[in-house]
Amino acid sequence: MNPFFRILFIFLSGLSFHALDAQEWTRVAPGIWKASVGAIPDISLLRAAGAEPNLEALEQLPEVEFPLPTDRISLEVIDGQVHLRFPLEREEELYGLGLQFKTHNQRGRIMELHVDHYGGADNGRTHAPVPFYVSTAGYGVLVDAARYLTVYAGTAIRVEADDPPLLQDRNTDKQWAAQPYSDAVEILVPAAGTEVYIFGGPSMLKAVQRYNLFNGGGCLPPKWGLGFTQRVPTLYSDSDILQEVADFADHDFPLDFIGVEPGWHSMAYPCTFEWDEGRFPDPKGFLEKLRERGVRANLWLNPYLSPRGSMYPEIKPLSGSHTVWNGLVPDFTLEKARQLYKDHFTEHHIDLGVSGYKIDEVDGYDRWVWPDVATFPSGTSAEEMRQIYGLMVQRMTADWFREKNRRTYGLVRASNAGASSFPYVVYNDYYSHKDFITALINSSFIGVLWTPEVRASKTSEEWLRRMQSVCFSPMAMLNAWADGTKPWTFPEVEDEVRAVAQLRMRLLPYLYTAFARYRSEGIPPFRAMQLWENSDFRSEQRGGNLSSDRNPYGEYASKEIRYQYLMGDAMLVAPMFEGEESRSVVLPPGKWYDFYTGAYVGAGEVITVTPGLDQIPLFVRDGGIVPMIASRNQMPGPDEILPLEIRHYGQSPGSSRLYDDDGTTFDYERGAFSWADLRVKRQGNQLRGSMRIDNPEFFHYREAVNWVFMTRP
The missing domain is CATH 2.60.40.1760 (glycosyl hydrolase (family 31))
Structure with a gap:
């Protein structure tokens, strides 16, 4: 120089x-x-x-x-x-x-x-x-x-x-x-x-x-995405999966979509993205049979291309200098790489009837993901690629479904800033029930969704408590890829597991509206106590005294409001964990009522609840309105018109809004949606409810409402 x-x-x-x-x-x-x-x-x-x-x-x-x-x-x-x-x-x-x-x-x-x-x-x-x-x-x-x-x-x-x-x-x-x-x-x-x-x-x-x-507002999943999903064992064939669907029907258990794990590929780790002809000789026919039963398919993948994949020669010059499991790492900052994947996935998956993806292995570990010394043909550094790869795969796959005017809802292993509108829920292989709830709370601060999935349990109590939590999360999922567990694996709590899954189904109008507000107002559907408007939930600082054994430097610790969160605009969820018979719940200001009975439980205070094994503690604010449907095992289709039960809690008048659209397409972006104003007013000594609907042609509930006033005077 x-x-x-x-x-x-x-x-x-x-x-x-x-x-x-x-x-x-x-x-x-x-x-x-x-x-x-x-x-x-x-x-x-x-x-x-x-x-x-x-x-x-x-x-x-x-x-x-x-x-x-x-x-x-x-x-x-x-x-x-x-x-x-x-x-x-x-x-x-x-x-x-x-x-x-x-x-x-x-x-x-x-x-x-x-x-x-x-x-x-x-x-x-x-x-x-x-x-x-x-x-x-x-x-x-x-x-x-x-x-x-x-x-x-x-x-x-x-x-x-x-x-x-x-x-x-x-x-x-x-x-x-x-x-x-x-x-x-x-x-x-x-x-x-x-x-x-x-x-x-x-x-x-x-x-x-x-x-x-x-960042575009939050995602609005298809209604079927808010139902229950079972991810099947890795090497299940098409006949195994169809039998799984039949078993769910036999057990009278909700099921809206099936997660098909790595065995659907002709090779996985790295992947071909092409169907294994032995396990899936007729992919289109298989997907059609699933849809006849009201069930959709979500395919597992990681984006690393096997040398046995038909795209390999074209993708190779568009990929990074290092492999993952001997698979190419496509440079998705390049339009040509994105187009090749789009053409292949559309022809072999989406046009056949696939409804979504589980995007795995786009996060780490350092010992197998591409190293920071890797180079990419676009000139993007390996560090930058690591930070954006999950974003890029979410964006391009979501766009493929949007172009077909079909909503999707899937899983992803890595995300980052700007992802609020992506129809993906973050997951991982970690398996602490309590820490799952902490992650669910923290996700509400950063514009991502997180699911505390169920995989296995040592006891029926743990099984039920985990199932209760997933049914009050962005995706109700049992991941049986490794051991083939079913919702009824512990027969002694099968009825209780079924009951909480069906309660999630009943809450569709309330939950779907919470996601609609996420999209239109940016309010997370599941959120931390600190995001309850007009409240000031602070951590309690403790510690600071010198100790030779446990705290030699006198550091302060933070005692936080743990393991409880808000769902929608009226409900508080307080999961229970194995071994607990009771727990403390911090109530926000104002009066709060038990979801199941309508009984008053407290106001702006710490209460102790003992719900029994069969219930996850749920509470509703004074004047809260919770719209519900009848129990069912699959989410409604776009042409169904359902009866509506609307619950009111407490003694105060209240108001809320109820959102609806066809639940499957993006037609709502062109005005094909409705909002209904729900109001409860006091007339003399009684409370009366009313509903006013905008755009009733896009409203899929009967106008004759069954109002239920849960709290007795």
Whole structure:
């Protein structure tokens, strides 16, 4: 290199871009601002996701001012890397920063946000390391960088801190802590530039809504996707699967779609994406037989192409330098690679009647996924590809179904920022029931869905408790790929398992409306207690005393509201775990009632419940309205008109809305949908219910409603 240019390069590399002025934060949507620092790369998380903001919905949210003091925000490039700093006040708590399984409040943690299989520690390496956090002060921050970000979430203390910690003497101060107070979130981005977004509130929920709506709004699954799914053993044939469907009917158990595991491929790990002729000699005929029984098929895959696959010669020059299980890693940033997969999958799967996919192995482990020294023909780095690969596969497969005007709903092993609108639920091989619930709660902060699937249990009690939880999650799934378990594997609780599965089916109108609000308003259908509007659920700080055996550095711990969450606009879910006869439940402000009986249980307090083995504790707010249908084993088709039962809880008047459309197509985007206003008013000493329907031609419930007032005067 010419000495002059070498000196110039060294000089430029050391330049810093200091704190941006207020004018440099550009308002890009209502309540959302963006700033850029350094050289912006072509690849980012939001570009990979490709979502279009729902500006019309964003305009319906309250107007807010820029939520942070701009003079305390710093965006700099130092030594070729981006250094970001955002202020923190003393009482703030931080939520989000990826799909974590053990903790909620992330303040005081250091995390490397890195797409990976979850390894049992909340260190940022996880299936959806979304670099978005939301604060109890009512704002959110997103770093749109497809890199391994290091986040110091209130841990680093600068010499010139705006609000320095108190000086403590460990010799004399029993409250001394190894981690002093920090007044900032600092983030290291290993890139020469990035874009940053700030989302206003004024509440945490509103900030989350803005984030989801900026990414297109939440997904609206097909109705059948909200039914029950059984994933069958790996080497099941077409006849085995048809027998499985018959067994579900014999046991009077709900079933809407079947998960077909790796054995459908002529070769898996790596995959051919072509049917095994021995197990599936007539794929189209098999899929037609399933549909005759009201059941759809969801195919397992990982995207790595076997040398035995017919696409191999064409995909090889469009793939990375390294393989996964000897399979090619297609570079899906290239249009030609996407088109080849689209043509193949459409011809061999979608046009035959396949309804969705389970996208496996797009997360990690480091020892088998492509290494960071890999190269790709587009010039995308291996690190960037790791962070966006799950996004790209979700996006392209969802687009294939959209072009056919058919909704899909599937599973994915990795996701990231910008995925709110994708019809996929994240899953993994980890199997802690309690941690599954923590992940379900945390998913609501970061614009992804998570399912706590059931695979196996040691006891009938554990089996039932797990089944209860999955029936109150985004996807009710039993994954029997390894051991062939059935919902009735423990006969002693078969009736109870069936009852909770059928309760999920009965709640279709309520659950479908919750997803419709996710799409149109950005409100997660399952969400954390912190996202209950007009409430202030904080973690209780504990610890800090010196101890030679268990706490030698006097660090503080966070006692959080654990293992309970909100479903829709009126219900609170509090799962039970094996070995528990009772549990505590934290009720939000206002009166709350037992879902099953309508009895009053408390108001803004901590209660203890003893539900028995056959029930998952469910509660409804005062004035809450819960629309339901009759028990059934499959979700309704687009032409069915169903009777409607609408329950009201408590003594207060109430109002709610009920959404409906055909449940299978995207015609709702062209106006083929309906909203019904549900109201309960007091007339004298009695409560009376009414329903007013917009666009009744798209409403698939009878107008004559059975109103049920669950709480006696």
